[in-house]
Amino acid sequence: MAEKRDLLDDLIDIQQDWASVSNPLGGIADTLAADPSKVRQFDPSEFKERPRVNSIFCLRVSSGRDDVCSRCLDVCPVDAIQIKGAAIKVLDSCRKCGLCTMACPTEAFLVQRIMAKQLYDKIVRVASAYEQCYVTCTRAIGRLPKDNEVVLPCVGAMPTEVWHALLSEFDNVSVYLPLGICDRCRTTTGEAAYVDQIGQAEEWSGGSVGLEVDEGQMTHEQTRAYKRGQFVNSMVQAGQTALLAGNPSLLGAKAVAQRIQDHSRKITSMQRELERMVGDKTTANRRRVLTQKRKTLLTTLQGRPRLARPIVLDVPSCDPSRCTMCGDCVKACPVHACDLDAGGRFSVEAAYCLNCGACAKVCPEGALTMVAGDPQQLVVRDEEAERRARAAAKQREQVQKAKEEGKRQLKRGLDILERLADD
Secondary structure, three states: OOOOOOHHHHHHHHHHHHHHHHHHOHHHHHHHOHHHHHOOOOOHHHHOOOEEEEHOOOOHHOOOOOOOOHHHHHHOOOOOOEEOOOOEEEEEOOOOHHHHHOOOOOOOOHHHHHOOOHHHHHHHHHHHOOEEEEEEEHHHHOOOOOOOOOEEEEEEHHHHHHHHHHHOOOEEEEEOOOOOOOHHHHOHHHHHHHHHHHHHHHHHOOOEEEEEHHHHHOOOEOOOOHHHHHHHHHHHHHHHHHHHHHOOEEEHHHHHHHHHHHHHHHHHHHHHHHHHHHHEEEEOOEOOOOOOOHHHHHHHHHHOOOOOOOOEEEEEOOOOOOOOOOOHHHHOOOOOOOOEEOOOOOOOOOOOOOOOOHHHOOOOOEEEEEEEEEEEOOOOOOOOHHHHHHHHHHHHHHHHHHHHHHHHHHHHHHHHHHHHHHO
């Protein structure tokens, strides 16, 4: 259903039309007059970066075994990763596709621009301001991207947790990939990666990612709310505050920035609350670690607990009769989700556990097995939100009581008037 237009929409159209009349060539003349050597050209390398490696977080390194995890090796399309002992090397043959950063559960591979938080913030800015946000890759776009196109080294580099967070908030995020583009790409594992990541995110969130294969069908229009907000902000800056009289709280760049800041505060608050609930250290004084992907997932679920239901959560379960307290399970967990206290009791904090199964694989006695856990354990209580909800409920109750008392007083008054009239 189309939104009803008003005077502000007409003023925005007039402003845009005037800009077109004032500059009929739309910047083409400026481009032609510019020094060709200074005109920015599309360079795929600007969107790619060889990953840095923090071997401390590698499951193979922490466990000392090669059979606990091979996700980075399996997803790398050119076998550019070598793991020997405690050393991890990314070879010069690396395609900088970013798939290893997506696949590694412990985030041992780091590329700053495609880390979960950075990806989320970037796409939120676009999805909040434009009618459609397109996630694409360097091979598909082949030109300088427009403002509502988010270019990744490979679409498969974006993890499920980020897709899940975006789909829980937006319905205007699409992938742009021309037909057959992945068939001609040397990142041969990329297509399977993004199909798996998006498919799981859609299953968890109940949302869906759009797909555009025809560049001619792409839209680059800003949303009505964003244009209105930007127009009002420009008028305020020009001193024409009279236009604000009937248009309070309109969205614009400031509102989008505020949304990003609010999400960052939610992550910090969620982590603080989680640490208050379960502690930030194990009994051996090892600090528990939340990966960016896990922070993104937990923050999404905190605001929308119902989204936890479809999530499959496999966690380790211990048979104490077989446990010898060797501690291999604890050593194998680089995020310290597992704990083994002095009394020999094994425990795991589901919110920190990455469900990798390394602890079960390294247990020499087979005391640990991976079992289906309760996904509601991933929902971190938001005490501040609960407090506000209780306060709002109490206020509603007080208002209702006041209304009922008012009705009783009114009825009593009417009864008195009727008796006086009868007398």
